Amino acid sequence: MKSLRALLVRLAGLFNKWKRDSELTVELHSHLQMHIDENVRRGMTPAEARRQALIELGGVEQAKEQYRARRGLPLLETLAQDVRYGLRVLGKSPGFTVVAVLTLALGIGANTAIFSMVDSILLRPSPVPNAGQVATLATEEIGGTYSALFSYPDFQDIRSQSSALFSDIAASMDFHPMDGLSIDGNLQPIWTAYVSANFFQAMGVKPDLGNFIEPAPQQSLDAEPVLVLGYAYWKAHFGGDPQVIGKSVVLNGQHPVTIIGVAPRNFHGISSLVDIQGYLPLGMASVAGDAGRDFLIDRKSADLGIYTRFRSGATLASAKPALAVIGQRLAAQYPDADKWMALLAYPLVPDSPVDDPSGMIIVQVAGAFFLALAALVLLLACLNVANLLLARASAREREMALRAAVGARRIRLVRQLLTESLLLALLGCAGGIALGLLGSRWLGSINLRGNLPLVLDFQFDWRVFAYAFGAALLTGIVVGIAPALRATRGNLNDLLHESGRATGSVSRRRKRSLLVIAQVGGSLMLLIVAGLFVRSMRTVERSNLGFDANHVLNFTLDSHEAGFNEAQARDFFRTLLPRVRALPGIDVASLAFAVPMDYTLDLAEELNIEGYQPPKDQGEPAVGYNAVTPQYFETMRIPLLRGRGVLDSDTQAAQHVAVINEAMAEKYWHGLDPIGRRFMMAKAPKQPIEVVGIVKNCRCENIRGPIEPYMYLAFAQQYHTPVTLQVRTSLPLATVNHEIVGLVHSLAAVVPVSNIQTMTEGLDTLRGFLLYQIGAALAGSLGFLGLTLAVVGVYGVVSCAAAQRTHEIGIRMALGARPVDVLTMVLGQGLVIVGAGLFVGILAAFAIARLAGNFLSGVSPLDPLTYASASVMLVVVALLACYIPARRAMRVDPMVALRYE
Amino acid sequence: MNSNRSDKTSGKAEDKADVQQGTLALMILKTLESMGPLHGYGIARRIEQISNHLLSLNYGTLYPALLKLEQEGSVASDWGVSDNNRKAKYYTLTRAGRRQLARETHEWEQTAAIVARFLSSEGEHS
Structure with missing residues (x-):
């Protein structure tokens, strides 16, 4: 309690500092005066009295410092100081700040956009409570194929035989033609599911509004004409009106149904990709013409998915033998219809957008792959900013030395510099989230061309923000730590005595060159992967489909x-x-x-x-x-x-x-x-x-x-x-x-x-070209980002090196070097960097292209044409980036350069 | 919560001890209880007198300790005028301060008694 109160008071102590400081001065002053008065009374001369008092009381300034440390929270205060100072420093060099923030924003934005997609498909938790206890049943059929569809008689048999395993067992018919719903005479398509009465109970979800389909007595098949709306459909077609409960609408032109409820907002039915817009009782399926008249007794019309919730204590593994027995019994009883080898249960989570487990793996691999590419872009952005910071570190060496000389400890200086880079990263993060929102909106707006209501809302939930923020923090530290250590390492004496010219040691330049080599390599890798995707798309689009889609x-x-x-x-x-x-x-x-x-x-x-x-x-x-x-x-x-x-x-x-x-x-x-x-x-x-x-x-x-x-x-x-x-x-x-x-x-x-x-x-559908187009667009934009970053990096290093060598170039020219010699010298340095980067990049691309091979079609992951054209493209652009500073160096006037000292 | 360590020994007199950790707060509270509202200088003087000039308080020790007590709500401060017409900040014991004083006095007496008994028993054996 006491320390909490003290903490609050100390927090308050951070403000109104000036007034408190002056009060303290007055207080200390009067203390000193009283002491002097006392000494005088004891018979000292005024001068002696003052001297003794001062000796006894200690330094006023030290006392004030100790007092201040107690008054506020020193850690917070220095942090605020660092932030203020950092902002001022960044504000002073707006060019640097804008470039660094933009670079980081691009990197973080690309990551955020792609992460939001991965998040919504793979990570977002299932709206089904305790989804780990929910399983879906499937059969392995003779011939090794799997089926997740059952007939209604099968469902009844499995239900009656498995009550020891499952607390709920529900059926849902998702795959049938699109239905039409006439709302006040206005016909709208609706994607419905016919569900058994206990479906929502098995899923464990509560209605957002109204009621769900109630289990009928004696588990008889319920054909009551009622409808539960999906949340999004309710919002879109009824404007979210709560008065819809009890409203009568017409299904497929002639079957009046009454709306009894609305499903919760994030519940889309079983699949996480398709949004079920309406739920009808199973018995309505044949009434509305979505199932055969005799589907209730026909063991051969397998249209139902079966979803079960385990009794507590039962698990997938423990249920296996019992399910196998049930499966074998039914297969022996009905060999004509149930050609089953085994009855199996699969977990519902991670709820898979693709039906078969192998398909899920492809989605996961694709997600991981593109996240890795995006992370690479962020890494390139980091390298760029680290490079810029290194360059600044040499320029600020003297500032740091001066601060060290007046008593700043190294940890304090490092903290200051890290604060600056974290500030950059956080600014970048803000920009990145904005760019990421744009990017994910673009991803979400991809036209999937079909009537199926797909769930593609790449909303930014806390996970996405946490991801962006985490990426920014990591970026800030990664980017800042090396330059910060670097800038504060120098020997004070040497630095303060050095002439005003920033020298930039050979080793520092080498370090920066290494960074740029890594950058060129990374971006080449991105370019090659992008090229492979684009080529793959072109090949697929040009491939002979066997029919003529034109006209x-x-x-x-x-x-x-x-x-x-x-x-x-x-x-x-x-x-x-x-x-x-x-x-x-x-x-x-x-x-x-x-x-x-x-x-x-x-x-x-x-x-x-x-x-x-x-x-x-x-x-x-x-x-x-x-x-x-x-x-x-x-x-x-x-x-x-x-x-x-x-x-x-x-x-x-x-x-x-x-x-x-x-x-x-x-x-x-x-x-x-x-x-x-x-x-x-x-x-x-x-x-x-x-x-x-x-x-x-x-x-x-x-x-x-x-x-x-x-x-x-x-x-x-x-x-x-x-x-x-x-x-x-x-x-x-x-x-x-x-x-x-x-x-x-x-x-x-x-x-x-x-x-x-x-x-x-x-043809631009999920089955057709769409995935290739999305892949090519994603990889292409990441590749382009990478190329831009690499060019900026190469330009930065070469132009900075050239500027630092202005003096040397001046001397060379004064001694008779021709402009062409200078040009080749500077270009040569750039060439070495780009060449080394090419080597690294091609090796890296070999490695990652194997992974990309999973998504490519019609093009080899080692396609030489792609490798060659990406390399040529990178070299040309990089050389252009070198040429500009080289030309500038070539034009150096020897007299000016020598006087530049 | 511990107050900051004051590790500066006053180099002037070796016989003057530094105030022991944690005891300064108790001394300040006790001083205020027996003397009523008092300014920083008065508190320092009083502590020095009671300790028979074995303790000396410099600013850097006294004022942070007073501030800490104030932040914790054990003392309150207000500006006033001293006997010889100097503007000074007067510190007063609050009710919470009285409670703290009672508690700490009790604890301190207990500790002192235990240590005393411990030391005397140690003597018996040797």
Whole structure:
């Protein structure tokens, strides 16, 4: 208590110092006077009385100093002093300050931006409380593939058999077509999940508003027409109005549902990347047309993810044997549907944006990789500022010597200099956070081109600020410590006696050169990595996709959102297509279930192929597919190799047909003629499909990896929503857009048209070019930053060295050196530095490029062209940076230089 | 909280001891209790007299100690005028100061008694 009070008083003692000082002077003075009076009374002469009093009382100034030390907090006071002084010093050389702060701001900003991305994807805690106890179930299937989807009967069986393990076991259906929500007659797309009643309880989240879907008695399947809104959707479409509770809206055009609650703000559902906008009871899935009528009893329609919360005491490891038993029991009981080898549980945290564990590793590696690149940029920035500070350290040697001479201890001087560099770093940090905000806004604004509501808010939470601040502190110390030790080491005597010219010893210049070599090396490494990414992107973009995306325009039509049933939808599309083809300027038009590289939808089906026996340990092959109308192959310009394409005669009643790609023909009918052969889809085993044509391979599903078997079914013989209308036209999108949307709405005013874009734009998706573009943009901007920093560094060192040698150059010229000799001398020094840096950089790039190889495609991590062009670029720019000071040195007038002493 | 060490021995007289750590505060409090409000010079004088001039206080010891007591709330200060018309700061014991004095006196007596007993028993054995 007492010491706390004293501390507060001492804190107060930091202020109002002048008044307190003068009071103390008065007090001490009167003390002295009384003492003198007393001595006089004892019979001393006034002079003697004063002398004795002074001797006895000790030095007034020392007493004041001791008093002050007690009055305030000396540590704080000297800190404030240092900060004030530091600010004054920095203010005195604004050029230096601006360059240093900007440099650090760039470095810290790049780090902050990238860290904010890593933070939001990898580090932000799951909104699910005790997420460590939540697991998701998966099965290993015959053939070694994994699946995380279960049928409703499976879910019920697992639930009834696992009550000893889990306190909650919930199911959620996330993967189904986009739904439409009519709010006051206004149709909006909504990405929903159908969840079992205990879903929110298992997740352990509380509603932000209203209620969640309640567990129904006897665990019967709840099909009550209620809706829980996602927080962001509620904000965006209802303006965050609390009155929405109880409001009635219409799902998919014809199913009224009542809004009963709003999910908490940072809860996006299970995936951390996709924002679930609405939650509906599981039983609504078949009502709203997002699941088959019999999905409640059909063990083969596996659409549900299962999420469990362990009972306390149970863990992933301890649950393993019990789960295995359950899995085996079900697999033995239902060998047709549950072709399981094992039933497994995976932790929900770190909640993975990618479904499979290996994919998560890629994200982590990518995050670590770009953070490392950003850290390298910061390191380069640090080197630059350290270099500047070293240069200043030599200029301030005399100042430091003087301060040491009047009694400052070395630790005090080092503290002073460190305060200055920390000030620089903190200013840089402020600038860096601002730049980082811009950067992360840019990263967040990348158009992911799709209807999926992705969670990409790279908000700055405390972690990002802590990261930036920590980086700044570290920077301040790293940057400041060497110059500070350096500047305070000098021998007082030598320094004070030295002439006014700052000399800069050879060893110091060597140290600075080493820093710049490291800088050139580091930035070359960044440039090479950037070059690799850019080349990789170019290669991928130029690669032959097997179709011609130019002049193709896409319009996604969702009759499901408008509440059309299958017959209505078929009618609508049958009428629409000829009308579109009749529009002026449209060369060809067709409809398709999927467009290449669309990541919202993965159409694939297990096939039973006549005459094909899958390898023993594997199940029936699953093949990706699309369903297309006639003219599709003309629209996409996919060459037909044999047989025929899809024709108007392939109606619903006719023999079902398929056009397959070369890879499929090769894999399943190796060496035979596939035309006329038949196969069945697992979901329709009584409906044989006949192969009628073969088209060239094209990349429809992925930009990387081998081309997999793929097939095109007849549009009229399959059903799916949404579909995409594709037209080939030489007209620009803006011209055609209105006519087509107008046409669609004249036929069916309620059908929403979305994703209106060119096919070329449509390729910039997560599956397509987008990741390459982001990688190239990120690496490119970091490389550019690195190059800028290196150039500044080279320029600084060479010009400073040249300036310090002005005197020497003057003498050389006076003795007959030609300007050219001076030029080559200065340039030569720069060349040595750049050359050494190149060597270091190429070696470092070899090392890091291996890591980068994980994300590159179509270019070797050791691509000589990239290495060569990055090196040439760096050398040219660096030489330019040397040339400017060299030219200045060349122009030195010997007389002026000699007089410069 | 300890007060700053005053390690400057007054070089003038070897017989004059330096004030022992921690005891100065007690002496100041006791002085103020017996003498009433007093200025710094008076306090110093009184301590020197009581100690029979074995202790001498210089500014650098006395004023930081007074400041510390004031910061801790044991004494309060106010400007006044001395007997011979000099402006001086008078220090007064506060209630907290009285409590502290009582406590420290008790502690000090205890310590002194223990040390005394310890020293005498030591004597018996030798």
